[in-house]
Amino acid sequence: MTILVAVKKKGRVFMGADRIVTFGSEYFTDLADGSKIMKLKHAYLATSGYSLLDNIVEHLHETNHKMMANAFKSRAQVFGFFLELYSELKKSYTLVDTGKETFAGIYNSFMVVTPENIFGVANNLSVSQYERFACLGAGSDYALGCLYGVYDSIDDGFELCRLGLEAACHFSVYCKEPLDIIEVKAEDFGVRRPRGYKSHGRALKTVAKRKTPGNLLRAKKSSPDKRSRKRS
Numbered sequence: 237m238t239i240l241v242a243v244k245k246k247g248r249v250f251m252g253a254d255r256i257v258t259f260g261s262e263y264f265t266d267l268a269d270g271s272k273i274m275k276l277k278h279a280y281l282a283t284s285g286y287s288l289l290d291n292i293v294e295h296l297h298e299t300n301h302k303m304m305a306n307a308f309k310s311r312a313q314v315f316g317f318f319l320e321l322y323s324e325l326k327k328s329y330t331l332v333d334t335g336k337e338t339f340a341g342i343y344n345s346f347m348v349v350t351p352e353n354i355f356g357v358a359n360n361l362s363v364s365q366y367e368r369f370a371c372l373g374a375g376s377d378y379a380l381g382c383l384y385g386v387y388d389s390i391d392d393g394f395e396l397c398r399l400g401l402e403a404a405c406h407f408s409v410y411c412k413e414p415l416d417i418i419e420v421k422a423e424d425f426g427v428r429r430p431r432g433y434k435s436h437g438r439a440l441k442t443v444a445k446r447k448t449p450g451n452l453l454r455a456k457k458s459s460p461d462k463r464s465r466k467r468s
Contacts, residue, residue: 237256237258237284237373237374237375237408237410237411238253238254238256238272238282238283238284238285238373238374238410238411239253239254239284239371239372239373239374239375239376239379239401239404239405239408239411240252240253240272240282240283240284240345240347240370240371240372240373240376241253241369241370241371241379241383241397241400241401241404242347242349242354242366242369242370242397243368243369243383243387243393243396243397243400244354244366244367244368244369244393245368245387245390245391245392245393245396246391246393248393248419249349249350249351249352249354249393249419249420250393250394250396250397250417250418250419250420251273251280251282251347251349251397251417251418251420252273252397252398252400252401252415252416252417252418253271253272253273253282253401253415253416254272254401254404254405254411254412254413254414254415254416255267255270255271255272255412255413255414255415255416256410256411256412257270257287258410263412265412265413265414270414271416271436271440271442272290272416273416273418273436273440274290274293274294274297275424275436276297276304276306276308277304277305277306277425277426278305278306278307278308278350278425278426279306279308279348279349279350279425280348280349280350280418280420281293281346281347281348281349282346282347283344283345283346283347284344284345284346284347284372284373284374285342285343285344285345285359285373286343286344288329289342289344292321292324292325292329296321296324301324303317303320303321303324308348308350308353308355309350309352309353311355311363311364311365314348314355314357314363315361315363317348318342318346318357318361318363319361321342322342322361325342342359342361343359344359345357345358345359345372345373346372347370347372349420350420350425351420351421351422351425353365354366354369354370356370356372368383368387369383369387369396369400371383371400371404373404373411374404374408374410374411375403375404375405375407375408375410375411376404378403378404378406378407378408379400379401379403379404380400381403382399382400382402382403383396383399383400386399386449393419394417394419394441397417398415398417398443398447399449401415401417401443402415402446402447402448405446406446413443413444413445413446414442414443414444414445415442415443416440416441416442416443417440417441417442417443418436418439418440418441419439421439424439
């Protein structure tokens with residue numbers, strides 16, 4: 237399972253994910269190239285669900301499939317990318333649980349993040365765009381609640397992203413550190429890197445252990461409501 241979080245704050249955009257991968261009753265957090273954040277030509281992409289989709293995106297990237305040139309500038313372009321992906325799954329790859337197919341479905345949810353936009357893609361391929369933050373995958377309810385509570389109190393997008401991820405890891409058994417967080421910058425895109433779709437360089441920061449909020453928040457004491465004061 238996976239928790240995915242993206243945050244836009246003060247003109248900066250951050251994206252993060254945990255590293256847990258499950259195989260039946262077993263889980264791992266130390267796999268080689270374990271980051272779930274995939275770098276495409278114009279966006280970062282991460283998925284929650286079957287890890288097979290990670291392998292498929294890697295294969296499409298390495299074979300330079302034309303869909304990898306998608307600019308992801310609008311919901312329509314994001315939707316177009318996943319329509320192509322769905323078509324490729326049916327045509328070129330083994331689908332999981334094919335007997336459960338309905339109108340359209342990939343059985344994974346996805347997060348697509350550019351320097352300007354945050355998109356979420358449900359497993360029925362519907363695309364949503366988020367203004368401030370988004371959380372998808374296991375533990376997303378906890379991450380959303382955390383970000384709702386602290387978003388207006390913290391200006392650091394990295395810390396907001398970290399807190400959302402940590403909330404999911406704290407309350408959901410399907411999420412676990414280490415956490416990978418990356419700032420999404422325009423200069424990181426438009427070129428192919430030697431290490432392909434997992435080429436993040438120094439931009440990716442890994443948080444090995446939970447830090448908790450610490451002293452980031454200092455609640456102001458509210459003055460007593462005049463109506464609640466005892467009358468003399």
